Amino acid sequence: xxYIASWDEFVERSVQLFRADPQxxxxxxxxxHCDGKLVLxxxxxxxxxxxxxxxxxxxxxMEKLNNIFFTLMARGPDAGISVSGKEQVEQQASxxxxxxxx
Amino acid sequence: MVHLQPDPFLNELTSMYxxxxxxxxxxxxxxxxxxxxxxxxxxxxxxxETIEYRxxxxxxxxxxxxxxxxxxxxHQKFQASYATVLKAxxxxxxxxxxxxKKRTAEVEQKPASSxxxxxxxxxxxxxxxx
Numbered sequence: 001x002x003y004i005a006s007w008d009e010f011v012e013r014s015v016q017l018f019r020a021d022p023q024x025x026x027x028x029x030x031x032x033h034c035d036g037k038l039v040l041x042x043x044x045x046x047x048x049x050x051x052x053x054x055x056x057x058x059x060x061x062m063e064k065l066n067n068i069f070f071t072l073m074a075r076g077p078d079a080g081i082s083v084s085g086k087e088q089v090e091q092q093a094s095x096x097x098x099x100x101x102x
Numbered sequence: 103m104v105h106l107q108p109d110p111f112l113n114e115l116t117s118m119y120x121x122x123x124x125x126x127x128x129x130x131x132x133x134x135x136x137x138x139x140x141x142x143x144x145x146x147x148x149x150x151e152t153i154e155y156r157x158x159x160x161x162x163x164x165x166x167x168x169x170x171x172x173x174x175x176x177h178q179k180f181q182a183s184y185a186t187v188l189k190a191x192x193x194x195x196x197x198x199x200x201x202x203k204k205r206t207a208e209v210e211q212k213p214a215s216s217x218x219x220x221x222x223x224x225x226x227x228x229x230x231x232x
Contacts, residue, residue: 074177
């Protein structure tokens with residue numbers, strides 16, 4: 001099983017994998033509360049990418065990835081998303097007077 | 103395999119997480135699907151009909167499987183509720199312990215250094231940032 005160490009690499013490759021074959025690709029999440037472990041898997045039945053963690057901070061990153069995949073899978077592989085999340089950026093831009101605009 | 107609407111699915115998913123706290127895993131799978139068989143899809147493609155794709159969500163605890171499908175309109179509302187469910191149950195993961203470990207190590211060093219007047223370590227409260 002291919003475990004990827006870097007989160008960003010996992011995200012990029014898994015989105016690429018899905019876009020290459022949306023009919024066959026799937027995103028699987030396994031959560032074991034008793035062991036405190038979380039494993040993510042993206043596969044198209046030929047290639048398999050996995051990421052495992054026991055860190056709470058990765059759970060937050062996983063939520064963002066969940067959003068990305070929900071969007072991709074509900075709207076189709078051509079749905080416009082950026083890895084950081086375009087919708088979030090748009091929402092922040094519309095809020096007035098919160099922090100600096102970079 | 104039980105097919106549910108998004109809201110009952112979320113309720114059932116919550117109880118799955120509750121039941122698996124002490125023992126067991128919960129698998130959640132996301133798939134892009136048209137909910138139609140391959141033959142039907144090919145037929146629709148040749149006839150020029152647009153195929154409506156949905157996001158299929160499956161969840162299982164190893165014994166029971168529940169499933170739901172989301173359209174492009176439902177998915178945002180569902181993903182917000184799903185994120186809430188996850189946050190409520192992901193408390194088993196480790197939080198950053200490094201800083202705490204360093205602090206406890208410092209506290210242990212302090213009494214040791216006070217006993218030994220000749221020590222290379224300075225008993226300063228602040229530590230250099232790494």
